[in-house]
Amino acid sequence: xxxxxxxxxxxKKTGLSLATVSRALNGDDRVREGTKQRVLEAxxxxxxQVNNLAKSLNSSTTNMIGMLIPDITTPFYGRIFAxxxxxALRRGYVLSFCNSFNQLKLETHFYSHLLAQxxxxxxxxxGSLDQLxxxxxxxxxxxxxxxxxxxxxxxxxxxxxxxxxFVDNEKSMxxxxxxxxxxxxxxxxxxxxxxxxxxxxxKRRAYGQILKANGIRKEIICEGNYGQEDGYRAVKKLxxxxxxxxAIIAITDMCAVGVLKGLxxxxxxxxxxxxxxxxxxxxxxxxxxxxVTSVSTNYEILGEKIIDILVDMIxxxxxEDHLDIPVNFSIRRSCAPAR
Amino acid sequence: xxxxxxxxxxxKKTGLSLATVSRALNGDDRVREGTKQRVLEAxxxxxxQVNNLAKSLNSSTTNMIGMLIPDITTPFYGRIFAxxxxxALRRGYVLSFCNSFNQLKLETHFYSHLLAQxxxxxxxxxGSLDQLxxxxxxxxxxxxxxxxxxxxxxxxxxxxxxxxxFVDNEKSMxxxxxxxxxxxxxxxxxxxxxxxxxxxxxKRRAYGQILKANGIRKEIICEGNYGQEDGYRAVKKLxxxxxxxxAIIAITDMCAVGVLKGLxxxxxxxxxxxxxxxxxxxxxxxxxxxxVTSVSTNYEILGEKIIDILVDMIxxxxxEDHLDIPVNFSIRRSCAPAR
DNA sequence: TTGTATGCGTTATCAG
DNA sequence: CTGATAACGCATACAA
Numbered sequence: 147x148x149x150x151x152x153x154x155x156x157x158k159k160t161g162l163s164l165a166t167v168s169r170a171l172n173g174d175d176r177v178r179e180g181t182k183q184r185v186l187e188a189x190x191x192x193x194x195q196v197n198n199l200a201k202s203l204n205s206s207t208t209n210m211i212g213m214l215i216p217d218i219t220t221p222f223y224g225r226i227f228a229x230x231x232x233x234a235l236r237r238g239y240v241l242s243f244c245n246s247f248n249q250l251k252l253e254t255h256f257y258s259h260l261l262a263q264x265x266x267x268x269x270x271x272x273g274s275l276d277q278l279x280x281x282x283x284x285x286x287x288x289x290x291x292x293x294x295x296x297x298x299x300x301x302x303x304x305x306x307x308x309x310x311x312f313v314d315n316e317k318s319m320x321x322x323x324x325x326x327x328x329x330x331x332x333x334x335x336x337x338x339x340x341x342x343x344x345x346x347x348x349k350r351r352a353y354g355q356i357l358k359a360n361g362i363r364k365e366i367i368c369e370g371n372y373g374q375e376d377g378y379r380a381v382k383k384l385x386x387x388x389x390x391x392x393a394i395i396a397i398t399d400m401c402a403v404g405v406l407k408g409l410x411x412x413x414x415x416x417x418x419x420x421x422x423x424x425x426x427x428x429x430x431x432x433x434x435x436x437x438v439t440s441v442s443t444n445y446e447i448l449g450e451k452i453i454d455i456l457v458d459m460i461x462x463x464x465x466e467d468h469l470d471i472p473v474n475f476s477i478r479r480s481c482a483p484a485r
Numbered sequence: 486x487x488x489x490x491x492x493x494x495x496x497k498k499t500g501l502s503l504a505t506v507s508r509a510l511n512g513d514d515r516v517r518e519g520t521k522q523r524v525l526e527a528x529x530x531x532x533x534q535v536n537n538l539a540k541s542l543n544s545s546t547t548n549m550i551g552m553l554i555p556d557i558t559t560p561f562y563g564r565i566f567a568x569x570x571x572x573a574l575r576r577g578y579v580l581s582f583c584n585s586f587n588q589l590k591l592e593t594h595f596y597s598h599l600l601a602q603x604x605x606x607x608x609x610x611x612g613s614l615d616q617l618x619x620x621x622x623x624x625x626x627x628x629x630x631x632x633x634x635x636x637x638x639x640x641x642x643x644x645x646x647x648x649x650x651f652v653d654n655e656k657s658m659x660x661x662x663x664x665x666x667x668x669x670x671x672x673x674x675x676x677x678x679x680x681x682x683x684x685x686x687x688k689r690r691a692y693g694q695i696l697k698a699n700g701i702r703k704e705i706i707c708e709g710n711y712g713q714e715d716g717y718r719a720v721k722k723l724x725x726x727x728x729x730x731x732a733i734i735a736i737t738d739m740c741a742v743g744v745l746k747g748l749x750x751x752x753x754x755x756x757x758x759x760x761x762x763x764x765x766x767x768x769x770x771x772x773x774x775x776x777v778t779s780v781s782t783n784y785e786i787l788g789e790k791i792i793d794i795l796v797d798m799i800x801x802x803x804x805e806d807h808l809d810i811p812v813n814f815s816i817r818r819s820c821a822p823a824r
Numbered sequence: 825t826t827g828t829a830t831g832c833g834t835t836a837t838c839a840g
Numbered sequence: 841c842t843g844a845t846a847a848c849g850c851a852t853a854c855a856a
Contacts, residue, residue: 150545152849163827168851176825193629198601199547200849203538203832206489219567224558231584235591240598242581245570252574259579262537290532374772403772410774433713433742435749435774491833502843507835515841539833542848827856833848840843 151192159188171196202264211456212260213243214253214270221428222398222442226271229449237457239266246273250281257287261294267456271300278342296459298452301344309459311452311469315345318441319352321475322395322423325439327360330484331393331421335366337380337405338373338397346397349425353395366391370401377404385412392484396424399431402438421481427474437478444474490531498527510535541603550795551599552582553592553609560767561737561781565610568788576796578605585612589620596626600633606795610639617681635798637791640683648798650791650808654684657780658691660814661734661762664778666699669823670732670760674705676719676744677712677736685736688764692734705730709740716743724751731823735763738770741777760820766813776817783813 153167160167162181169177170185188194202208211234215223231241242265244256253273260268268291274284280303289306291297297308326334336353339346354365368384370376377396381404384390396402402424409416416422416436423439424431431440451469458465492506499506501520508516509524527533541547550573554562570580581604583595592612599607607630613623619642628645630636636647665673675692678685693704707723709715716735720743723729735741741763748755755761755775762778763770770779790808797804 150849154849164850165828165852166826169826172851178825181825195597196601197542197603197849199538199542199603200832201851203536203542203834203848204850204852206832208538217567218557219560219563221558221560224563228556228558228584240581240583242579244579245567258534262535264536264538400772407774430772433739433769433772435746489833493833503833504835504844505842507833508842511835517841520841536833539848540835542832542850543834543836545848825856828854830851830853832850835847837846838844840841 150197151194152197153194155192156185156188156194159192160184206264208264208266209239210242210260210263210265211239211453212256212265212268213241214246214256214268214273215243216246216248216272218243218245220400221430222426223271225428225445226449229445230269230452233449233453237453239453239457246270248273250274250284254283254287257291261291265295266460267296267298269298269452269456275299275301275303276343276345278344278347296456298456298459309455309465311448311455313345313443313448314471314473315348316352317473318425318443319349319395320356321441321473322425322439323353323356323360325475325477326393326395326421326423326481327362329393329421329481332362332484333364333366333389333391334362334393334395335368335380335384335391336395336397337368337384338370338376338401340371341369349397370397372398373400374404374407377401377406378408379404381405381408381412385409385414391420393421393423393481396422396438399424399426399428399438399440402440403430403434406434406438417480418482421484423481427476431476431478434480436480438480439476439478441473441475443471447471489536490533491536492533494531495524495527495533498531499523545603547603547605548578549581549599549602549604550578550792551595551604551607552580553585553595553607553612554582555585555587555611557582557584559739560769561765562610564767564784565788568784569608569791572788572792576792578792578796585609587612589613589623593622593626596630600630604634605799606635606637608637608791608795614638614640614642615682615684617683617686635795637795637798648794648804650787650794652684652782652787653810653812654687655691656812657764657782658688658734659695660780660812661764661778662692662695662699664814664816665732665734665760665762665820666701668732668760668820670730671701671823672703672705672728672730673701673732673734674707674719674723674730675734675736676707676723677709677715677740679710680708688736709736711737712739713743713746716740716745717747718743720744720747720751724748724753730759732760732762732820735761735777738763738765738767738777738779741779742769742773745773745777756819757821760823762820766815770815770817773819775819777819778815778817780812780814782810786810 156167157164170182218224234241246253274281288303292307299308302310368380396405427440427442431438455465495506496503509521557563573580585592613620627642631646638647641649707719735744766779766781770777794804
């Protein structure tokens with residue numbers, strides 16, 4: 147590993163000063179075209195590589211945005227990440243990313259890391275943030291981080307300058323329910339989801355309100371988690387009891403997978419005997435047989451909004467206070483009129 | 486945004502010198518326990534945050550490893566990434582990651598970025614690397630990068646110091662084929678995959694050799710891509726012709742999804758009329774109905790090896806030259822004896 | 825248009 | 841054990 151090549155070397159080689167070389171390299175106007183060429187040429191010959199560390203240290207600013215997500219192997223979060231990355235690149239920023247796996251320690255650690263690296267902004271989606279009461283340690287970390295750099299969270303954090311880009315769970319739930327009700331369903335179960343997770347709570351609240359508004363008394367809620375097993379277990383239970391639902395709302399696409407497995411085992415046909423819909427509208431919903439009708443926020447727009455707002459904050463510009471992200475609703479073959 | 490708090494501030498507050506503060510902060514032995522406490526306390530009170538930029542600039546070393554992957558939203562690459570991240574964190578390194586989307590420009594750009602950030606190592610899996618002849622621009626970039634920092638690739642790059650951690654496609658194919666043959670199948674189709682992708686070429690070569698070794702003449706190869714549509718299309722075509730296969734090997738789990746859809750439409754039952762297996766063994770294979778028998782390298786071990794070797798290279802230690810990563814074979818309900 | 829000198833926050837070297 | 845000072849590579853205010 148030979149010595150690093152720096153602008154000093156270029157200066158020597160060209161006989162110019164550091165300042166001129168620096169300016170030429172950064173496309174400063176006030177440098178003669180000829181000199182600029184000389185510098186660029188010398189840089190190429192020497193195999194010069196900028197050192198962003200020095201650059202950032204000097205300017206005390208980077209183009210790195212941190213992104214904290216529970217689990218990127220999940221199609222839902224994976225998609226959100228990919229959209230954010232795309233937008234960030236477009237705006238000249240780089241995303242530095244970390245799986246939190248819902249571990250508080252990893253989360254707070256990542257915030258410190260970002261601060262140490264002088265990231266120019268942070269995005270956290272889900273994780274411990276989703277708990278009904280955000281852990282004090284995380285709250286504190288976010289608070290102190292937000293004093294230095296812009297922070298965007300998927301859930302509002304009290305007493306903080308962080309900005310919340312929220313997903314409208316009420317609207318999604320309304321979309322699903324109105325669809326099912328329009329098909330004549332009145333016994334509709336909501337399957338999966340923990341009662342200490344904010345988004346689930348919001349969905350359940352909307353579920354209750356909308357049912358009531360439509361004159362439906364019966365709420366069927368199956369507590370669980372967000373995976374395949376949870377949908378499976380719920381179905382098994384629901385259809386062993388008398389008066390089972392005619393339609394099922396799965397809390398995630400993965401949960402719907404289990405629902406379909408369960409129905410299948412019980413010789414019930416999805417899309418004929420029982421209607422199934424789900425949240426998240428990832429490729430999983432499309433992949434199933436039959437394809438499952440599913441709803442989510444529009445991922446492209448979500449990613450765009452998140453990055454737009456963050457970049458606005460970074461550049462100290464005005465930023466939208468209200469945002470209305472449209473819903474992505476795909477009707478597939480998993481539903482039929484109630485009989 | 487108030488002024489940054491640095492060790493200078495701590496030095497002032499404690500009346501110590503910069504050097505001592507620095508040492509105390511880094512847990513240097515040769516500093517009195519009492520002073521250390523004073524420093525730590527002051528740091529806490531001031532809300533001091535290390536500046537890794539300065540640190541790295543000075544030591545000209547970071548703990549950041551770059552990882553370049555085609556598309557992280559894919560369960561296959563997502564899993565590999567997650568395993569690498571886990572191992573990297575365990576070893577005290579941070580992964581900086583970029584989706585290449587198979588775009589040459591993004592790839593070379595990412596290499597420059599990593600060099601500029603003084604990453605301590607790079608991992609590239611797939612992408613343009615998978616093309617039969619690696620694009621010259623990428624090859625050049627890898628070559629010059631590998632002169633400065635360790636590089637690990639999923640495919641050997643000629644004339645380079647980069648290290649290749651390869652996946653044994655032959656072994657995987659053998660596992661699948663021997664299983665099918667042991668069930669009595671002799672008309673086995675290989676569905677999906679482009680003929681200019683190295684891993685596919687390797688799989689096809691193994692497919693041909695193993696069939697021949699078992700006295701099977703007939704090779705049925707359906708060119709395509711790696712998605713759902715490709716499996717679907719292939720099945721439609723295969724079963725419209727006379728003498729269709731009794732077993733299908735899908736080039737990926739996603740491809741198997743399409744295969745199942747196609748069979749379903751043609752009233753053929755997977756796991757009874759036709760046997761289906763696939764590569765990658767991601768949760769997709771498990772999710773399908775019926776679950777699809779699938780094979781892959783062991784992801785945990787792959788991630789571990791990759792990071793172990795890279796870290797060895799970073800620390801200039803000896804590194805394994807040969808690595809034998811075991812195969813992950815899950816038998817599910819998608820196969821039956823040939824009739 | 826170009827050059828000089830200084831600082832960004834740390835660590836390392838050399839002296840006490 | 842502790843302190844002063846010089847790097848690390850770059851950008852910029854100020855001077856020419």
